[in-house]
Amino acid sequence: MGPGGVGRPVALIALIALGWFGLGLVVANSYYQLMLTLVPIWAVLGLAWNISSGYTGLVSFGHAAFFGLGAYTVTIALIRFGLTPWLGIPLAMAVGALAGAVIGYPTFRLRGHYFALAMLAYPLALLYIFTWLGYQEVSLPREQQAPGWYMQFGDFRVYIALALGLMAGAMLISLALERSRFGLSLLAIKQNEPAAEAAGIDTLAWKMKAIVLSGALAAAAGGLYAVVLLVVTPDSVFGILTSAQALIVTLFGGVGTLWGPVIGAAILIPLSETLQAELGDVLPGIQGVVFGVAIIAVILLAPEGVFWHLRDRLQRRRAPPPAPPFTTPVLPPTPPAVAGAGLVVKDLAKSFGGLRAVQAVSFTVEPGAILGIIGPNGAGKTTLFNLLNGFLRPDRGAISFAGREIGGLKPNRICRLGIGRTFQVVRAFPRMTVLQNVLVGAYVAAPREADATAAATEALARVGLAARAQDLAAGLSTRDLRLMELARALAGRPRLLLMDEPLAGLGAGAVEDLLAVIRSLSAAGLTIVIIEHTMGAMVRLAHRFLVLDHGSVLAGGSPREVMADPAVIEAYLGKKWAAIRA
Amino acid sequence: MTPLGAAVEAFLQALAAGIFLGCLYGLMCVGLGLIFGVMRVINFAQGDFLMLGMYVTFYLVTGFGTLAFLGPIMAPYVGALLAGPVLFLGGWLLHRLLMSRITGTRAAGSEGDGHYSQLIFTLGVALVLENGALILFGSEPQSLRSPLAARAWEIPLLYDPLSAVFLNKASVVAALLSLVIGLALYLVIGRSRLGKSLRAAADNPVAAIYMGIDVDRAHRLAFAIGAGITAIAGGLVATYHPFQPYVGFDYVIIMYAGVVLGGMGSILGAFWGGLTIGLVQQLATLVIPLQLQNAAIFVVFLLVVLLRPQGLFGRTAERV
Known part of the structure; x- marks a missing residue:
C-alpha cells in the first residue's frame, strides 16, 4: 500500500499469472480447465468492484449491470454485426464505462445503505428488459472459418491465458491506482467524505472516475465470460448472484487491496465448483451449504477478509514488541513565511x-x-x-x-x-x-x-x-x-x-x-x-x-x-x- | 361491453389484485423494516425467512397432520400464524449464536462499522438456508392451496350487467390477516416499553446504552420479531401461491424496494411501501408487457430513491 517500490508487486503479479498458467498446462481435464479460466474472470469482476466500492466504501450490489452489459455487447455485436470479440471486448468496455457514468452520476447523490440498494435495482431492471427484448438465451455461433479471429480456440489453455492477461491488467491498474493520488483520494472518501472534501478533494469527480473505470473492467470480464461459456442468459449475467459473486470474492479475500479479489476468487471459485462437480448429483444443494458455511466461518474469524487478517498477523509476529509510546518534542519550528489573507x-x-x-x-x-x-x-x-x-x-x-x-x-x-x-x-x-x-x-x-x-x-x-x-x-x-x-x-x-x-x-x-x-x-x-x-x-x-x-x-x-x-x-x-x- | 367498460373492469381488477397482494408485501416489509430500521444491517437472508415460513406452514398443515383437525380452510391460516413463533425462535438463535458477534455494539468502531462483514455474513446465511432447504424439502414446487383459493367473491359493476370484479377469497383473507398483524405490531412498538427500547436503540445506540438499554438485546428482539413477521407473511403467500426453496431472492428485492420506499425506521411506512409495490406491480400489467412487470418495480424504486431518498412516507433521511 501507498507509495513505495512497485517492482515487488509487479513481479508477484507476473509470478501468480505464470504459476496459474503452469497449472493450466498440467491439468488435462476440461472441467478443471474451465475452472482455471473462471477464477481470473471472477477475480477481474472482484477487482472492478473493489475499485468503485472497496476503496471508496460505497458498497454496490449492482456490478452485474456492467458484467451483463459487457457479455451482451460482445454477443450481440458478434451475432448482428459479425464483430470479432477481439474488438467486441474493447467495445464492451466502452459500453461499461458509459454505463458507469450514467449510473454513477445520479446514484452518487445517495449515501450508505441507500446507495447499496439503489445499485441493486439497475441489473435487475436490465435483467427483465433483456428478457423482454427476446434475449432469453443467446448462443455464440461457431465460426468455422478463422476461429482464432473470432476468439474460438480448440485448445482451452488459450482461454486461460486470455483470462490471466485480463486479470494481470486489472491488477496492474489497481496497483497504479493504489500508489497514486487517485487511490489516496478514494481512501480519504471512504474514511470521511466531508473531511476529504474539506481537504480540497473533488469527491464527486473521483467517484465518477472510479465507477467509469470499474464499469469498463467489469464489462471486459463479462465479455470474456460470454466468449468462454458461449451461452448468455439474463439470469447468469444480470442475476443477483453475479453481483453477489463480486462482493463475496472481494470481501472474503480482503477489501481495498488488489490482492483481496484474487485471493477470494482463487479459494472460493474452485471450492464451489469442485463441490458442485463432486456432490452436485448426489445431494443437490450441498455445495451451496458448504460454500455458505465457509463464508460465515471466515467472516466470523477474520471479519475484514483473509488478506488483512494474514497481514496483521504477520506484522504482529515480525514487529518487535511495541516501544513505549514516545512523544516527539515539539521543536520551535521555523516555518516559511505565509502570506495570510483576510x-x-x-x-x-x-x-x-x-x-x-x-x-x-x-x-x-x-x-x-x-x-x-x-x-x-x-x-x-x-x-x-x-x-x-x-x-x-x-x-x-x-x-x-x-x-x-x-x-x-x-x-x-x-x-x-x-x-x-x-x-x-x-x-x-x-x-x-x-x-x-x-x-x-x-x-x-x-x-x-x-x-x-x-x-x-x-x-x-x-x-x-x-x-x-x-x-x-x-x-x-x-x-x-x-x-x-x-x-x-x-x-x-x-x-x-x-x-x-x-x-x-x-x-x-x-x-x-x-x-x-x-x-x-x-x-x-x-x-x-x-x-x-x-x-x-x-x-x-x-x-x-x-x-x-x-x-x-x-x-x-x-x-x-x-x-x-x-x-x-x-x-x-x-x-x-x-x-x-x- | 363497451371498450371503455372493459378497460374500467381491467383496471378495477388490477387495482383489487394490487391491494390484496400489496397488503402481503406490506407485512413482509414490516418484518424487514424492523430489522433494517433497528440494526441498520442489510439482511439478505430475509427472503429465506419468508421461504422457511412457507415450508413451516406447509409441514404443519400437511406433513405431520397436526393441524388437520382444523379442517382445510382454517388449517393453513393457523399454520401461517404458528410459523411466526417458530421463525422468531430461529431468528433469536441465529442472532444470539452468530450475528451478535459482528453487529451492534461489537461492530461499532471496526472498519466501516462492520458493514462489509455483515453483508457477506447474511449472504452466507442465505446460501446455507436456501440450499439446506433444497436438501431437506427437494426442488419441486409445493403448494398449499387453500380451498378458498379456488373461490371468489363476484362484485358486479353497476353500469354493465355483464362485467364484474372477482376477488379471490384466499387473497382477501390473507390481506386482511396481514393488515391486522401489521397494525398489531404497530401498536405494540408504538405503545409498549419494548417498543420504546427498540426505537431508542435504533435512534442512537450509544445514548441508549447510557440510558441503561441493552442494545444487543434490543437488536436480538428486533431480528427475531422481524424474522417471525416475515415468516407469517410467507405462510400467507403459501395459501394461494406455489413455492420452492429458491423463492427467497425474488421476494427479498421486493421487500427492500418497499422498505426504502416507505422510509427506513417506520413500521407504517414499510407497510405503505409494500402496498405501493404491490399496486405498481399489478397496475403496470395494464400498460406494459407482462415481462416488464418487475422492471417497472425497479424503475419506480430508482426514481423514488433518487428523487426522494427519505422515502415516500418517511420524514428523515438516513444519517451519514
Whole structure:
C-alpha cells in the first residue's frame, strides 16, 4: 500500500499469472480447465468492484449491470454485426464505462445503505428488459472459418491465458491506482467524505472516475465470460448472484487491496465448483451449504477478509514488541513565511427549518491575526465554520476571502482558494502512514506527486511530527493525531486556517505543545480562526474574540474587553453571576 | 361491453389484485423494516425467512397432520400464524449464536462499522438456508392451496350487467390477516416499553446504552420479531401461491424496494411501501408487457430513491 517500490508487486503479479498458467498446462481435464479460466474472470469482476466500492466504501450490489452489459455487447455485436470479440471486448468496455457514468452520476447523490440498494435495482431492471427484448438465451455461433479471429480456440489453455492477461491488467491498474493520488483520494472518501472534501478533494469527480473505470473492467470480464461459456442468459449475467459473486470474492479475500479479489476468487471459485462437480448429483444443494458455511466461518474469524487478517498477523509476529509510546518534542519550528489573507463576513444567516442557527453575523479577520470564536453549546459556532468552508450554503449574507466572494462555493473549491480546516473529532486514516495521511491534504496545491510529497513533509516538520512520518496513524497519541490533522490542513498551503476545538481532549502538556505550534504558524503570517471552549488558553492565544450566542454575535473585541462584557458573563454563567459582577 | 367498460373492469381488477397482494408485501416489509430500521444491517437472508415460513406452514398443515383437525380452510391460516413463533425462535438463535458477534455494539468502531462483514455474513446465511432447504424439502414446487383459493367473491359493476370484479377469497383473507398483524405490531412498538427500547436503540445506540438499554438485546428482539413477521407473511403467500426453496431472492428485492420506499425506521411506512409495490406491480400489467412487470418495480424504486431518498412516507433521511 501507498507509495513505495512497485517492482515487488509487479513481479508477484507476473509470478501468480505464470504459476496459474503452469497449472493450466498440467491439468488435462476440461472441467478443471474451465475452472482455471473462471477464477481470473471472477477475480477481474472482484477487482472492478473493489475499485468503485472497496476503496471508496460505497458498497454496490449492482456490478452485474456492467458484467451483463459487457457479455451482451460482445454477443450481440458478434451475432448482428459479425464483430470479432477481439474488438467486441474493447467495445464492451466502452459500453461499461458509459454505463458507469450514467449510473454513477445520479446514484452518487445517495449515501450508505441507500446507495447499496439503489445499485441493486439497475441489473435487475436490465435483467427483465433483456428478457423482454427476446434475449432469453443467446448462443455464440461457431465460426468455422478463422476461429482464432473470432476468439474460438480448440485448445482451452488459450482461454486461460486470455483470462490471466485480463486479470494481470486489472491488477496492474489497481496497483497504479493504489500508489497514486487517485487511490489516496478514494481512501480519504471512504474514511470521511466531508473531511476529504474539506481537504480540497473533488469527491464527486473521483467517484465518477472510479465507477467509469470499474464499469469498463467489469464489462471486459463479462465479455470474456460470454466468449468462454458461449451461452448468455439474463439470469447468469444480470442475476443477483453475479453481483453477489463480486462482493463475496472481494470481501472474503480482503477489501481495498488488489490482492483481496484474487485471493477470494482463487479459494472460493474452485471450492464451489469442485463441490458442485463432486456432490452436485448426489445431494443437490450441498455445495451451496458448504460454500455458505465457509463464508460465515471466515467472516466470523477474520471479519475484514483473509488478506488483512494474514497481514496483521504477520506484522504482529515480525514487529518487535511495541516501544513505549514516545512523544516527539515539539521543536520551535521555523516555518516559511505565509502570506495570510483576510476574511470579511457580512450579515451571514442560516436556518434549519424554524431554527435560526446563524443570524446576521458580521465580522472581519485581518491578515495574520488569530480570531477566537467562543460561545456556549449550540451557539452556532460549528455551523458558522460549515458556512465558511462550504459544507453549508448561506441563506443570506456575503463571505469575502482575500477580496473574493466565496459564499456558496463547494468545499473543495474553497479549499483550493486557500482555506484549510480541522475538525472537532480527528479523522485519521488508521491503516495509512502519517505521511500518507498528510499527503491527502497536499494534493490541492501540488499538481505533481513529488511536489505533494515535499509539501506533506514540510507540513509535518512545521508541526514537529517529522520523526513519525513513516509510522502508522493507528499508533499515534491524541496529541500527535491533532498535530497530524493540523499538518494535513497545512499541506494544502492555506492562507486561512479554520480550527474547530483543536485542544479538546488534550492534557495540559499537550495543550502547551499545540499552542506553541499555532503561535509559530501565526508568527509566520497565517490567518487563523479558532473555535474553543478552553477560555484560559484562548485568552493567551487570540488577538480578538467573537462571542456567539443563539446564532448571533453577542460581543466582539480584544480578549480583555470581551471578558469584562456583562452580556458575555451572563451568557456563560447566568444572570445571577452577571448581577454580582456588576 | 363497451371498450371503455372493459378497460374500467381491467383496471378495477388490477387495482383489487394490487391491494390484496400489496397488503402481503406490506407485512413482509414490516418484518424487514424492523430489522433494517433497528440494526441498520442489510439482511439478505430475509427472503429465506419468508421461504422457511412457507415450508413451516406447509409441514404443519400437511406433513405431520397436526393441524388437520382444523379442517382445510382454517388449517393453513393457523399454520401461517404458528410459523411466526417458530421463525422468531430461529431468528433469536441465529442472532444470539452468530450475528451478535459482528453487529451492534461489537461492530461499532471496526472498519466501516462492520458493514462489509455483515453483508457477506447474511449472504452466507442465505446460501446455507436456501440450499439446506433444497436438501431437506427437494426442488419441486409445493403448494398449499387453500380451498378458498379456488373461490371468489363476484362484485358486479353497476353500469354493465355483464362485467364484474372477482376477488379471490384466499387473497382477501390473507390481506386482511396481514393488515391486522401489521397494525398489531404497530401498536405494540408504538405503545409498549419494548417498543420504546427498540426505537431508542435504533435512534442512537450509544445514548441508549447510557440510558441503561441493552442494545444487543434490543437488536436480538428486533431480528427475531422481524424474522417471525416475515415468516407469517410467507405462510400467507403459501395459501394461494406455489413455492420452492429458491423463492427467497425474488421476494427479498421486493421487500427492500418497499422498505426504502416507505422510509427506513417506520413500521407504517414499510407497510405503505409494500402496498405501493404491490399496486405498481399489478397496475403496470395494464400498460406494459407482462415481462416488464418487475422492471417497472425497479424503475419506480430508482426514481423514488433518487428523487426522494427519505422515502415516500418517511420524514428523515438516513444519517451519514
